[in-house]
Amino acid sequence: MNRQQLARLLMAACDVTKDPEVLVMGSQAVLGTWDEDELPPEATASMEVGIAFLDDGPDRKKADMVEGAIGALSQMHAAEGIYAEGISVSTSILPDGWQARLRTWGLASSAPARPLFLEPHDLCVAKLMAGREKDYEFIGALISAAMVQPRIIEERLAMLSTETHKVAIARALRFVQRSVSAPDRRPPA
Numbered sequence: 001m002n003r004q005q006l007a008r009l010l011m012a013a014c015d016v017t018k019d020p021e022v023l024v025m026g027s028q029a030v031l032g033t034w035d036e037d038e039l040p041p042e043a044t045a046s047m048e049v050g051i052a053f054l055d056d057g058p059d060r061k062k063a064d065m066v067e068g069a070i071g072a073l074s075q076m077h078a079a080e081g082i083y084a085e086g087i088s089v090s091t092s093i094l095p096d097g098w099q100a101r102l103r104t105w106g107l108a109s110s111a112p113a114r115p116l117f118l119e120p121h122d123l124c125v126a127k128l129m130a131g132r133e134k135d136y137e138f139i140g141a142l143i144s145a146a147m148v149q150p151r152i153i154e155e156r157l158a159m160l161s162t163e164t165h166k167v168a169i170a171r172a173l174r175f176v177q178r179s180v181s182a183p184d185r186r187p188p189a
Helices: 003-017 027-032 061-070 075-080 120-130 133-144 150-157 162-181
Strands: 048-052 083-086
Touching: 003 027, 003 048, 003 061, 003 075, 003 083, 027 048, 027 120, 027 133, 061 075, 061 083, 120 133, 120 150, 120 162, 133 162, 150 162
Parallel strands: 048 083
Antiparallel strands: none
16 A cells, blocks of 8 residues: 555545544554655555554444444445554554654645554554464564664554563564564464
């Protein structure tokens, strides 16, 4: 996915929900910091974008509206090969202070949307906590390209509740430490 495709999805999401502030929480959040041609291929391979709304209630009404209008198997997906996954902010495990670090962009093509993007290190923490193979590949590619700093990821992991997420944090720290010392980025056992 590139920035122009992302802008079209964000505009459509804002149009269907009548909410201009859309939060990009999935891997495409890196497009809020870098242009697609600056990123490693693993960082833009996905043709879906995970988006949420800061004021979406527990009923996930806006997320469901996005799913129905521009989600998988929608007309947009069929016509352009891209789609949005409506998610809740509570879906991701994020470090303290993440909202203060949100990014935005000034692409005229995204108006009237006012997109917000997870800061790349916060995004890496969320992906590490999800612990999927594709997430490890994504983070490993960003580390290899020196687009994120392992030390900052470790600091952000330390901002999580160690009691609640003890095992996942330990697994994530092993991955980050191994990414610094070796090119093998398979998920830790």
